[in-house]
Amino acid sequence: RRGEMAKSTQLIDNEVFRAYATYTAIVLIKMMLMSLITAYFRITRKAFVNPEDTASFGKGDSAKKYLRTDADVERVRRGHLNDLENIVPFVGIGLLYALSGPELSTALLHFRIFTGARILHTFAYLIPLPQPGRGLSWAVGYSVTFSMAYKVLKTALLL
Amino acid sequence: RRGEMAKSTQLIDNEVFRAYATYTAIVLIKMMLMSLITAYFRITRKAFVNPEDTASFGKGDSAKKYLRTDADVERVRRGHLNDLENIVPFVGIGLLYALSGPELSTALLHFRIFTGARILHTFAYLIPLPQPGRGLSWAVGYSVTFSMAYKVLKTALLL
Amino acid sequence: RRGEMAKSTQLIDNEVFRAYATYTAIVLIKMMLMSLITAYFRITRKAFVNPEDTASFGKGDSAKKYLRTDADVERVRRGHLNDLENIVPFVGIGLLYALSGPELSTALLHFRIFTGARILHTFAYLIPLPQPGRGLSWAVGYSVTFSMAYKVLKTALLL
Numbered sequence: 001r002r003g004e005m006a007k008s009t010q011l012i013d014n015e016v017f018r019a020y021a022t023y024t025a026i027v028l029i030k031m032m033l034m035s036l037i038t039a040y041f042r043i044t045r046k047a048f049v050n051p052e053d054t055a056s057f058g059k060g061d062s063a064k065k066y067l068r069t070d071a072d073v074e075r076v077r078r079g080h081l082n083d084l085e086n087i088v089p090f091v092g093i094g095l096l097y098a099l100s101g102p103e104l105s106t107a108l109l110h111f112r113i114f115t116g117a118r119i120l121h122t123f124a125y126l127i128p129l130p131q132p133g134r135g136l137s138w139a140v141g142y143s144v145t146f147s148m149a150y151k152v153l154k155t156a157l158l159l
Numbered sequence: 160r161r162g163e164m165a166k167s168t169q170l171i172d173n174e175v176f177r178a179y180a181t182y183t184a185i186v187l188i189k190m191m192l193m194s195l196i197t198a199y200f201r202i203t204r205k206a207f208v209n210p211e212d213t214a215s216f217g218k219g220d221s222a223k224k225y226l227r228t229d230a231d232v233e234r235v236r237r238g239h240l241n242d243l244e245n246i247v248p249f250v251g252i253g254l255l256y257a258l259s260g261p262e263l264s265t266a267l268l269h270f271r272i273f274t275g276a277r278i279l280h281t282f283a284y285l286i287p288l289p290q291p292g293r294g295l296s297w298a299v300g301y302s303v304t305f306s307m308a309y310k311v312l313k314t315a316l317l318l
Numbered sequence: 319r320r321g322e323m324a325k326s327t328q329l330i331d332n333e334v335f336r337a338y339a340t341y342t343a344i345v346l347i348k349m350m351l352m353s354l355i356t357a358y359f360r361i362t363r364k365a366f367v368n369p370e371d372t373a374s375f376g377k378g379d380s381a382k383k384y385l386r387t388d389a390d391v392e393r394v395r396r397g398h399l400n401d402l403e404n405i406v407p408f409v410g411i412g413l414l415y416a417l418s419g420p421e422l423s424t425a426l427l428h429f430r431i432f433t434g435a436r437i438l439h440t441f442a443y444l445i446p447l448p449q450p451g452r453g454l455s456w457a458v459g460y461s462v463t464f465s466m467a468y469k470v471l472k473t474a475l476l477l
Binding site: 002011012015017018019021022023025026028029031032034035049050052053057061084087088091095152 | 168234237240244245247249251252254255258259260287288289290293303304305308311312314315316317318
Binding site for chain 2: 375394396399402403404406407410411413414417418419446447448449452462463469470471473474475476477
């Protein structure tokens with residue numbers, strides 16, 4: 001039992017891996033919050049997509065009119081999808097990067113910039129900020145993931 | 160060769176990690192099945208989105224009429240996207256959680272409830288069940304992932 | 319410090335894990351390129367979805383006409399979503415598979431076929447190739463992930 005425990009916690013004892021775990025948990029929680037924001041806008045804007053979701057508004061046409069798209073709902077959904085497209089590569093490549101033996105300070109720099117960029121991206125999308133606000137925050141996060149992928153391929157390449 | 164093998168299997172020898180591997184494989188396979196269900200509805204409802212997919216139905220207008228959206232197809236696709244939005248955080252945070260040294264029984268509780276909730280969510284979406292069936296199954300899975308994220312941040316926090 | 323370094327790099331010293339890291343980085347970079355291709359088509363086709371993205375084209379109706387969908391843009395976006403639906407399970411199950419102690423040659427076979435199939439899938443989607451080009455490349459990648467999931471469940475099963 002003891003030996004197993006020791007094994008299971010050795011990765012989490014590594015500082016770079018702890019930093020990876022921290023920032024991965026933060027960006028994934030941030031991504032999950034998009035679901036709550038979508039739900040908030042769906043309810044306040046009364047804009048649903050599934051008939052069973054409008055059943056509490058009555059039957060027939062009185063409920064049907066709430067089966068519609070709303071600009072704010074669609075905006076949050078686009079932000080959520082953009083998170084999936086960018087946070088999935090960060091989580092996958094970031095894990096390999098954390099295991100490729102980078103300096104703690106370099107790793108922290110990557111994780112912090114990515115996390116900051118994605119939080120900014122969400123605000124830029126939802127407020128919305130004028131471009132190139134959203135574009136730049138997207139590009140910064142994207143570049144960080146590419147930089148980590150380069151380190152992974154340089155360290156691990158086995159084709 | 161032996162030494163390497165031993166190294167590569169040590170994580171998989173850990174019981175919490177084995178439980179994580181089992182339930183992650185199950186929920187990811189469940190998510191992958193959504194592709195097959197989408198294909199099934201696209202073919203039986205004759206509702207396609209790419210012109211090259213309707214070529215076997217002939218040319219011109221006889222094929223074009225099958226380029227359309229279908230309520231059942233769109234429902235499966237929404238279920239699939241909801242899986243991506245919720246199973247991706249589970250897989251990412253669950254890995255870190257499994258490495259953070261939880262009790263096996265606590266970890267199994269998290270993994271089992273999440274997996275059950277997501278399977279229920281799929282049935283609630285596809286049948287469909289009246290609300291709050293789908294909403295509750297979503298919320299249960301969501302809460303399990305948050306609970307694991309809390310444990311990860313408590314164990315690993317390094318900002 | 320030394321000890322930690324050794325710990326952090328042991329997984330990356332394992333050949334199967336290095337192969338996993340290499341192909342995972344490649345398919346995730348491939349997926350990320352879909353964002354650039356989407357941006358390229360949005361700009362050359364002048365087809366945007368957010369009002370703030372068309373502000374540089376002037377105000378009022380002169381900018382509003384660029385808020386439209388374009389067949390090429392939508393095609394790339396469908397390819398991107400299909401990547402998410404298929405590459406996410408590969409990355410998650412592939413990691414568990416790499417840790418389940420497969421032979422290097424078997425693992426390389428899985429990773430190479432999956433990566434080749436997904437690159438073919440992208441070309442089949444974007445050119446587009448006549449069916450069943452895209453369908454087959456999708457099915458090959460899908461089957462590889464299932465094969466790895468089977469090995470993971472056979473090795474790790476703990477329900």
